[in-house]
Amino acid sequence: MKILTSKQQVREWRKSLSGSLGFVPTMGYLHEGHAELLKQSVAQCDNTLLSIFVNPTQFGPNEDLDRYPRDFERDTQLAKEIGVDAIFYPSAEEMYSVQTSITFDSGKMADALCGKSRPGHFDGVLQVVTKLFHIVQPDDVFFGQKDAQQLALIESLVEAYDFPLHVHRVATVREADGLAKSSRNVYLSEAERQEAPIIYQALQEAKELYLQTDSREKALAHAREVISTKTSGTIDYIELLSYPNLNERESASTMILATAVFFSKARLIDNLIIERVRTHA
Amino acid sequence: MKILTSKQQVREWRKSLSGSLGFVPTMGYLHEGHAELLKQSVAQCDNTLLSIFVNPTQFGPNEDLDRYPRDFERDTQLAKEIGVDAIFYPSAEEMYSVQTSITFDSGKMADALCGKSRPGHFDGVLQVVTKLFHIVQPDDVFFGQKDAQQLALIESLVEAYDFPLHVHRVATVREADGLAKSSRNVYLSEAERQEAPIIYQALQEAKELYLQTDSREKALAHAREVISTKTSGTIDYIELLSYPNLNERESASTMILATAVFFSKARLIDNLIIERVRTHA
Structure with missing residues (x-):
């Protein structure tokens, strides 16, 4: 090489x-x-x-x-x-x-x-x-x-x-507990590392809620609630946008549910792509 | 083809x-x-x-x-x-x-x-x-x-x-009378076409003046004077800048003296590159 x-x-x-x-x-x-x-x-x-x-x-x-x-x-x-x-x-x-x-x-x-x-x-x-x-x-x-x-x-x-x-x-590669692999994961304290998989869980729950209710507000409120109560992290953003245009007013067949969360020495990001047509079909 | x-x-x-x-x-x-x-x-x-x-x-x-x-x-x-x-x-x-x-x-x-x-x-x-x-x-x-x-x-x-x-x-290709070739020359009236070569003459005179006096102000004032009195055009800009950085505060070995002049239906541009070191040597 x-x-x-x-x-x-x-x-x-x-x-x-x-x-x-x-x-x-x-x-x-x-x-x-x-x-x-x-x-x-x-x-x-x-x-x-x-x-x-x-x-x-x-x-x-x-x-x-x-x-x-x-x-x-x-x-x-x-x-x-x-x-x-x-x-x-x-x-x-x-x-x-x-x-x-x-x-x-x-x-x-x-x-x-x-x-x-x-x-x-x-x-x-x-x-x-x-x-x-x-x-x-x-x-x-x-x-x-x-x-x-x-x-x-x-x-x-x-x-x-x-x-x-x-x-x-x-596709995103994840740890066994669901945390997305990232070079910045090494900055997490032991306690933060324990909590971090909750980000992915929250996104998955919010995705299901969105597919069931078609309500962005409900889905986002749920993810926000889970991350802020079950982790010590501070939410930078949680958004549900059209993909790949990243427009919050557009309702497309492909959507992205994405978040960034600050921990003491690391800012972690994660996202799920949501295929609405295929899931509803 | x-x-x-x-x-x-x-x-x-x-x-x-x-x-x-x-x-x-x-x-x-x-x-x-x-x-x-x-x-x-x-x-x-x-x-x-x-x-x-x-x-x-x-x-x-x-x-x-x-x-x-x-x-x-x-x-x-x-x-x-x-x-x-x-x-x-x-x-x-x-x-x-x-x-x-x-x-x-x-x-x-x-x-x-x-x-x-x-x-x-x-x-x-x-x-x-x-x-x-x-x-x-x-x-x-x-x-x-x-x-x-x-x-x-x-x-x-x-x-x-x-x-x-x-x-x-x-290098810029010119008409026999010095006017720089341009697709926009066809917009000039007959009278404007007669005056247009004065732009190139003014730039040449200003270049000589600059090389003699090392004064940007004198060179620019002269070019401005010639174009505004001897043509019916309106000067958009006349500048003397470093090249290729196009900075008016920089004094480089290569400079550009450039102008744009509005006529009734055409805006013409022209420029001269001035190699100061070579000319002074």
Whole structure:
């Protein structure tokens, strides 16, 4: 497995390949969710590249850039075991070697969910994935459903800006007790870790209630009640929106029920996609 | 010469090529400035694609989208004579078949020159060239120095966002009397057409004055004086900025002296690049 640290190395490696290239962009500190993305790429593509880059432009001034967890050695080992062909592991100086005043504006798709409390976050995500797609030139890219708003925005970017690649949605991987896998779970205290699966339970109950009553208000009130009474976390948002447009006034056949909850040192997110037509049929 | 009207046709044609692909994106109604871009592409690349697309997202609500001049038959004839291999001629529905809330924000590079009086214009330019670059996947692209701010922004976009292609700057092509070639010159009255070369003369005089006195104020005042007394046009702006950063407080070795002048039915632009170091050496 190759370790590539410059854009030039990636471009040369890319040219040397035959067959298709699958790409999994990450910020490292890989967990089983990332492993699932890599496994799907290895299974479906002739070659697989993993990128590990903690992108500064998607962190706000008060966010956890400096203390974002890193373990390159363990990540490398995991990638090797899965059959990844190369890792792109650039520095911030390498990635942002040229300054510009040009940025992305995510627009109204960033007004809901995580976008509300993380202004500029998704603009930074779109910037770095655009750069990575141009450097790597993959045929297939793999993203997890857990970061649902990120996935919706990247799908929108790829389709509306005609990127010549295919985006694969991969289902959220969970712990045995239902907690969604996340690099940030390590920040939970022992007591918080015990409570955290209640987020997923609350979402499941609210989903059922929504399908039974067709009432957004009832479903959201129930989830809010469960999380706030049964955990020590503070709810950042709970929303039930159309998917992938993320519009709270739209009633679509596919909806997303999503939440973010603050614990003492971690902010956890989770979501369920709700297929209304199929469930009612 | 092939006429391609869908993205899919362009992608298939692209795959069938061997050798390099040069690309010249235009809004059509080709003049000798465009012809020069096409000739350079034909000379330097194995294949050349011309696109003709009057992009609605770069026109403001009060601008000349509907009456932008078009002559597809004449354009086709000219392209064929030059040796262009294919024309991409999509409809607006084909280009913008997928809606998104994601846009580009040109930032401070759009605050000077034409950007001031055309809010959103360059954001639309960046959007359409990004889409075209993704659809066409050229190795080389050719843009004219006449649209200096557009060129500066596209160079910045390509470098900072790692597009895998090379941008070629092509010098402004002029009429015998010095007027810069433009599709909008046809809107000039006979009397205005007589006066219009004074714009280029004023820029040349101001450039000399700047190189002699090193005074921006004197140079700009002179150009302003000449254009406003010797033509019936109304000055939109005259600026002397660093290039390619377009900063009026920066004093760089490469500067740009640029103007836009309104006539009764046309707004003309022109500019001179000033290499201070080389000239003083």
